[in-house]
Each structure stands twice: as C-alpha cells, then as structure tokens.
Amino acid sequence: MPSGETKSAYHHGALREKLMTACLALIEAEGIGAVSLRRVAREAGVSPGAPYHHFPDRATLLHAITAQGFELLVTELRAAHDGAAAPVEALGAMIEAYVHFAREHTGYARLMYRPELSRTAKDPAAEAFAQEGLRLAADTVLAAQRAGTAPPGDPAPLVTMVWSLGAGLAMLAIDGPMDDMSAARGSSTTELTAQVAALFRQMLQDAPKGV
Structure with missing residues (x-):
C-alpha cells in the first residue's frame, strides 16, 4: 500500500x-x-x-517530460520573439533563447533530442508543442522576408537553418566543447552564441534580395 x-x-x-x-x-x-x-x-x-x-511504463514518463520540455522551450522562444524590435532580430534572439533553454534545463534538452524520444509524432502533446515552435520560426522568417531583411522564396530552408543552429548550438553547449572553446578565447558560451546569432542576422541582411 x-x-x-x-x-x-x-x-x-x-x-x-x-x-x-x-x-x-x-x-x-x-x-x-x-x-x-x-x-x-x-x-x-x-x-x-x-x-x-x-x-x-518508463517510456510514458519520459514522453510526458519531453512534451513539458517542448512547451517550456516554445514559451522561451516566444518571449525572445516578442522582445525583438524586428523580425530579423527575432530570429537571432530565438537562436540565443534555444541555447539558454538547454543550459538552464539540461534534463529536458537531453530528453528532447534523444533518438527514441525525438519522434514527437509518437506523443500528441509533444508533437503539438514542437509544431508550434516550428510555426513561430516560419512566421518570423516570412515576416523578415516581407520586411526585406531575409532572402525571398521558399521559407523552409531558412526555418531549417534557424532550428538547426538553435538545436545544434544547444547540444554543443551542454554536451560538447563550447565552454572550452569559449574559455580558450577569453569568452563564454553565451557570448559566442550571441556572436553566431549576430553573424546569422548579418548574413540574412546581406544576402541578395532579388527574385
């Protein structure tokens, strides 16, 4: 009992x-x-x-935590988006927010990209939050395109780039060499992430805007 x-x-x-x-x-x-x-x-x-x-079972517990992690991530991405002055700035802020989330919530981050748990279609709640995050990225890319600060055309490659930069940097920040790399140059992971985000924004703005 x-x-x-x-x-x-x-x-x-x-x-x-x-x-x-x-x-x-x-x-x-x-x-x-x-x-x-x-x-x-x-x-x-x-x-x-x-x-x-x-x-x-164990899998049900882990999937529930994964869904909770995606919900928290989307909340942080939306806050970063809403605090930015322009769409192109929001894209960089969302990349930084992704890394901040992973460093502050390593348990969630490690679960969310575990191969057997990352297929969010297995869990309706996790899938819904993951899709919300992708829609936010897509809407922001479209807004940047309309503002002339991102290349026109199919937004999917840029959405993929934003998501890949965020997730990739996040994993490097918690399980990879980013802390050592940053320390070796007298910087920090937070500063290096901000520099990557700024470079990404600049690349978007400098890209050809013709059709």
Whole structure:
C-alpha cells in the first residue's frame, strides 16, 4: 500500500508532477540510463507502485517530460520573439533563447533530442508543442522576408537553418566543447552564441534580395 504521503500527493494531483521533477533531477545527475519507474519512485520518496497511477511504463514518463520540455522551450522562444524590435532580430534572439533553454534545463534538452524520444509524432502533446515552435520560426522568417531583411522564396530552408543552429548550438553547449572553446578565447558560451546569432542576422541582411 502507498504511504499516507503518497496517497495525499496522489489525491491532490501532485504525484504526477512530483515524479516528473524527480525524474528530471535524476537525468541531470546520472543520465537517462539511470531512469526506471522504481528508481524514480525512490527519488520522489513514494512507494514503488505509485508511478503506475500516472505512467504505465518508463517510456510514458519520459514522453510526458519531453512534451513539458517542448512547451517550456516554445514559451522561451516566444518571449525572445516578442522582445525583438524586428523580425530579423527575432530570429537571432530565438537562436540565443534555444541555447539558454538547454543550459538552464539540461534534463529536458537531453530528453528532447534523444533518438527514441525525438519522434514527437509518437506523443500528441509533444508533437503539438514542437509544431508550434516550428510555426513561430516560419512566421518570423516570412515576416523578415516581407520586411526585406531575409532572402525571398521558399521559407523552409531558412526555418531549417534557424532550428538547426538553435538545436545544434544547444547540444554543443551542454554536451560538447563550447565552454572550452569559449574559455580558450577569453569568452563564454553565451557570448559566442550571441556572436553566431549576430553573424546569422548579418548574413540574412546581406544576402541578395532579388527574385
């Protein structure tokens, strides 16, 4: 039988979030390989059977956290977009926001691009948030094209470039050499990311605008 604490948490709808928080902390401390429902229950301080009230298996738990991560990412991307003075500035700000998100939320970031979890079509919530992020990028590219600060034509290549720069830099920032690279030149990952974003904006503005 679950403990009184577990019953209370479950009764008040807090058990699900408690388990997800414990799972994220475990991923950040020991990696995804350490995650099992039994281990997550132990880290959350609940009975071994408690997770099954919300998550029938490990994959369901990880997919739920992945969806939560995409939701948080989209929130940060939208804030970066809304704080920019012009569409081309927003594109650079969104790249920087992507890297900031990954550095601040490494557990989410590592899950969101795990091969078996990155196929968001397997999870309707994760898919919806991922598509919202892509639509925001596409709308911003179209706005930059209308403003004459991005090359005209099919926006898909530019959307892909924005997403690839954001995701690629994010992964390098948490699992790659960006900190060492930045330190070697007397800089920081945040400063290097800002420089990459500024270069991207300049490249867009300098690109030929003819049809």
